[in-house]
Amino acid sequence: MNREGCGETKGCLFKPAGCDPMRDCTIAVIFYVSGPNFLTIQVAALTLLPPPTLQYIAIGFSHDSIMGDDMVTECVLSPTGDEFASEPEVFVSYNIGKSNDRTYLNQTELSSLIKEIKGESINGRISCQWSQQIVPQQSSKGGRLWNLNHKYFILGATGSAQPDEINAHDTSMGSHFYPIVSARPINPSLIGAQLYDLPKPFSMPITKIQTTTIKHFIDPFSETKAILISIITFKNKPRNQKKRKNTTKKINIIRIGFLNLRQKKASGC
Structure with missing residues (x-):
């Protein structure tokens, strides 16, 4: 020194x-x-x-x-x-x-x-x-x-x-x-005898959420009229990185729900 x-x-x-x-x-x-x-x-x-x-x-x-x-x-x-x-x-x-x-x-x-x-x-x-x-x-x-x-x-x-x-x-x-x-x-x-190119600042990975809903209708006179299937896809991809094959991780979560669409019969006067 x-x-x-x-x-x-x-x-x-x-x-x-x-x-x-x-x-x-x-x-x-x-x-x-x-x-x-x-x-x-x-x-x-x-x-x-x-x-x-x-x-x-x-x-x-x-x-x-x-x-x-x-x-x-x-x-x-x-x-x-x-x-x-x-x-x-x-x-x-x-x-x-x-x-x-x-x-x-x-x-x-x-x-x-x-x-x-x-x-x-x-x-x-x-x-x-x-x-x-x-x-x-x-x-x-x-x-x-x-x-x-x-x-x-x-x-x-x-x-x-x-x-x-x-x-x-x-x-x-x-x-x-x-x-x-x-x-x-x-x-x-x-400040230095030799300077170098610097990397980009660090950034946290971006998580994208995509939801797809599929409706499958069944018998119109049954208690259960439709099944809803929601597929939630999480895409975890680092920022500032070019898209490459197999670099994006996908996690699918399937959510199933039932809709009650039963119609009541109208009563006459």
Whole structure:
């Protein structure tokens, strides 16, 4: 992790300005396109004092320069080398107002979104690196997973953490650990030595319902005049996919009903 390429092939945020991310930055964030639909993110921070059991370094993507309604990706690791938390872990979360809420992803979803996690704690500093999908190829989790092919203010923060959540960062504006924010919105997908075509955003499969009703009439003088058979067909076909043979699944449900059409004989006066 270094300053080489910053402002050209890398997006970089350092605190204080001009610091060395591996020597004297209290917070450092670097990001760049590293492959088809993947962004490499590198973060580093000075270890908090006193050192907590777990510490996080996070990158946030925001529509403005203020915390609130932001997508966050955080790396959590032990600055003390605790044997129960020695491996770095990366999670996604969402800032709801001034609080942070972790976004639940199962192991398959998380391993698809986040790859190649590395991290270490050395000489009073923690650092972490991972690759993250630019356009998530899965559900947005209620709008909490964002397409990074847009302009965002980039946020950087550090603080103590729990196994299942991160704690509030330093809120004193004069503190060395107060979060950093980019001076302008940046499109992360446009920063890199080489850029790639991006896939279409993920969309849920479309389910179409088709109902066919068949009437079969029988004896007009019987109690039961007709049998109604409704065939309901469910067609499950992914969006944005050309029609192919045997790609559409059909489920037929047959519903049978009986109509009583018996006519009453009119009585004379």
